[in-house]
Amino acid sequence: MNDQLLPSEEHVLSTLEKDGTRRWIYPRLFQGKYWKMRRVVGYLLIIVFIALPHIQINASPAIFLNIARREFTILGFKFLPTDTLLLAFFMISLFLSIFLLTALFGRVWCGWGCPQTIYLEFVYRPIERLFCGTTGHGGKPHKSVPISRRLMMYGVYLIISMVLAHTFLAYFVSVSELERWVQQSPFTHPTSFLVMTSTVVLMMFNFSFFREQLCTIACPYGRFQSVLLDRRSLIVSYDQSRGEPRGKISKQNTDSLGDCIDCGQCVRACPTGIDIREGLQMECIHCTQCMDACDEIMVKVERPIGLVRYSCQDEIEGKPNQKLRPRVVIYPLLLLLSVSAFTVTLINKKSFDITIMRNYGNPYIVTEAEQVENNLQIKLVNRTDVPDEYQITVQNNQDVKLEIMGNTNLKARETKTVPLLIAAPRNSFVSGLRQVELVISSKNNAEERKVTCQLLGP
Numbered sequence: 001m002n003d004q005l006l007p008s009e010e011h012v013l014s015t016l017e018k019d020g021t022r023r024w025i026y027p028r029l030f031q032g033k034y035w036k037m038r039r040v041v042g043y044l045l046i047i048v049f050i051a052l053p054h055i056q057i058n059a060s061p062a063i064f065l066n067i068a069r070r071e072f073t074i075l076g077f078k079f080l081p082t083d084t085l086l087l088a089f090f091m092i093s094l095f096l097s098i099f100l101l102t103a104l105f106g107r108v109w110c111g112w113g114c115p116q117t118i119y120l121e122f123v124y125r126p127i128e129r130l131f132c133g134t135t136g137h138g139g140k141p142h143k144s145v146p147i148s149r150r151l152m153m154y155g156v157y158l159i160i161s162m163v164l165a166h167t168f169l170a171y172f173v174s175v176s177e178l179e180r181w182v183q184q185s186p187f188t189h190p191t192s193f194l195v196m197t198s199t200v201v202l203m204m205f206n207f208s209f210f211r212e213q214l215c216t217i218a219c220p221y222g223r224f225q226s227v228l229l230d231r232r233s234l235i236v237s238y239d240q241s242r243g244e245p246r247g248k249i250s251k252q253n254t255d256s257l258g259d260c261i262d263c264g265q266c267v268r269a270c271p272t273g274i275d276i277r278e279g280l281q282m283e284c285i286h287c288t289q290c291m292d293a294c295d296e297i298m299v300k301v302e303r304p305i306g307l308v309r310y311s312c313q314d315e316i317e318g319k320p321n322q323k324l325r326p327r328v329v330i331y332p333l334l335l336l337l338s339v340s341a342f343t344v345t346l347i348n349k350k351s352f353d354i355t356i357m358r359n360y361g362n363p364y365i366v367t368e369a370e371q372v373e374n375n376l377q378i379k380l381v382n383r384t385d386v387p388d389e390y391q392i393t394v395q396n397n398q399d400v401k402l403e404i405m406g407n408t409n410l411k412a413r414e415t416k417t418v419p420l421l422i423a424a425p426r427n428s429f430v431s432g433l434r435q436v437e438l439v440i441s442s443k444n445n446a447e448e449r450k451v452t453c454q455l456l457g458p
């Protein structure tokens, strides 16, 4: 069967061998200045990632994404399922920020801030190097690592994966709920146990097996790179004009070759297995390891550092430095608009939300007393953390009768739908319509809201 397949001329994916098997990548570590800076940023971010669900702002976790109740708490702001507009402005602002950040600084998030990169490069790989060592000048583990050492390494991986899984879940179920899960027997609460175990298994799978493939295959961000970046965006790039023609240096060819001595260290250092000398690639997460590698080599061969450096496509190709481009003007303007819209909507939020809806069945009935009755529903949302009581009255319509068919006392953060029966004289309808103004007031917050509802009639 294999004989009938044409051999691949080159690697289709940096993580696959030509025959389609997994190409395991063990990058060689270069502890250059960028790696040292990334390590500081990485460990600080790990502290932030772990602390965020524990930090309390306005008596709620700093970040709490309660998907089950569709409530999202971000830095003290609570978004409820009814906050569609707020959530829309928030998401638009978030996406515009990502667009702007990428247009200016390329994939700086991937290399410096993404938890996948940070945990893999500064937690799991150092543990792997500690237990399995590295061979020669490469990052490959020793072939002869005793099985006991490997088992110990996976044991440490498991403990760290459990910590990470708990941290990850704390964002979605809160720390207090997580504590309850941990204290319960798996047999009495199998669902929570299953969620927890699956998350740990996924963490183990990702960091011990899947690794860089999450960036190169699964994460959509890299695929958007071609549209999010422009020719002035900051990227990690190889200076072709300085490096080529590349080749091993010898006494005879020193003057005829460029600065690249074709040592391959930039490729060995790359955690996604690519060769930066082939230009900007989707797999490049801008981790700067090839920059550190090449700088170290340049120092050794006594040539200026920066053959592989932070730059942009125009600068590398010697084109004029055009700082102002359409996207760095348009994105901030749109971002300003969307953040302003978000802020104004947020400031104008009351302590409760109301929505008036029509009830099921006949839109209206006409009684023997010539009254037209409309069956409506009012949806009340108590946005506060304390119970509240709401009063609903009709304003300036003496001939209209309102019957509230349920109680309007709501617990903290409760949403309740209460049926309303509104009756108005038949002769007060014009072309089958009559407008009525309802006033809804909250007892606790002394706030009131007016809403106009349209009655239907004959």
Ligand code: SF4
Residues within 6 Å of the ligand: 236, 266, 269, 270, 271, 272, 273, 274, 275, 276, 283, 284, 285, 286, 287, 288, 289, 290, 291
């Ligand atoms: S090419 Fe360089 S910056 Fe890009 S992923 Fe590889 S090592 Fe990191």
Ligand code: SF4
Residues within 6 Å of the ligand: 238, 243, 246, 259, 260, 261, 262, 263, 264, 265, 266, 267, 277, 293, 294, 295, 297, 307, 308
């Ligand atoms: S590390 Fe620098 S000198 Fe060595 S191959 Fe890469 S670009 Fe060339």
